Amino acid sequence: MESKRQQKFASLLQQDLAAVFQRDLPHLFPGLPPGISTVRISPDLGVARIYLSSLLASNGSTMLEQVRDNSKIIRQALAKRIRKQVRIIPELVFFLDDSAAYAAHMDAVLGTLDIPATTPEDANDPKTEDKGPAARPKLFADEDE
Template identity: 25%
Template sequence: MESKRQRQVAEMIKRNFSIVLQQEGSYIYGAQPLVTVTEVHPTPDLSQCKIYVSIWNTDDKQAVLMQMNQDHQRLKAALAYRVRRHIRRIPDISFFIDETLDEMTRVETMFDRLYEDKQMPDSEEEG
């Protein structure tokens, strides 16, 4: 269970890191990939944050994540500049790929195929 302060810090970092990615992202991983912040999970002592990102419009998501890790200090400095008045110590940040949307798309595609193959009943036919 996250404390109220953890939730506040998570939301603030999520909002501000999204802006950092808009401003700095094209210099780090190029203009093609679309990277969005989906979740932020700070530790209870607020010393570390796991930032989950969703990466679209590229086949090699791992390469984008590696570029972000290589320019980790630049991203952290840009984040620190934005939140310096709200947090005493800037947490260490680490990046992870959020596969939730990819899984959702994959499951929807599977259901669509099942409906097309008539292996699933249509909801209109039941009623």
């Protein structure tokens, strides 16, 4: 579980990295800049694990390689933005966030399931009608019903 300090720092990094991708370094990413879905910070605030979403990008792996190749430039641009707020600029480690692709896959799997729908006729069918609560078993021989 992350501490409040880690959460605040992760939020700061997420906002500033998005600004770096969109405003400071748009020339590195032709088309749409990568989206940042999650930022996780180590307890010593020295390493930031950044998960990039590839919803709008056509190929996520090429986008990830492009970001990893330019990670030094990205870290320098981030340092210019947050240098007055933090002591140490964290090392940036980028990962591809495939949770949206997984959700789409699970949606497709659930869409192919054949689940019979219950209809109002089934509710009135005497075969499926509820008989009420089950009878209570007798615990003692002299117990009356």
